[in-house]
Amino acid sequence: MYDLYDYWRNEMRTKKKISLTINEDTYLAISEASKTYRIAKSQLAQEAFSLWLKKETEDLMAKGYEAMSNEDKVMAEQAFDAQKEMLE
Numbered sequence: 001m002y003d004l005y006d007y008w009r010n011e012m013r014t015k016k017k018i019s020l021t022i023n024e025d026t027y028l029a030i031s032e033a034s035k036t037y038r039i040a041k042s043q044l045a046q047e048a049f050s051l052w053l054k055k056e057t058e059d060l061m062a063k064g065y066e067a068m069s070n071e072d073k074v075m076a077e078q079a080f081d082a083q084k085e086m087l088e
Helices: 004-014 024-037 041-087
Strands: none
Touching: 024 041
16 A cells, blocks of 8 residues: 555655755745745745746757747748749
8 A cells, every 4th residue: 555654755765955055035035935835945946946947948949949940041042042043
């Protein structure tokens, strides 16, 4: 039978610890949010890191798509010019 202890033990096996140095204002804001929302500081940090990583990934993808669209535009212009030359 899978109980709460097994769940906690499995969760802890996949978690890693880190140590951070942050300014006092940020620490106080995190502490206040932790109390207000009844969320552990580590959970807040994990969610913040996850959101940052997601945003960075989306930004990189957007830049990649933009670069691809510029390449496609250049190729389309070259193809158009080549077709125009053939028709002249």
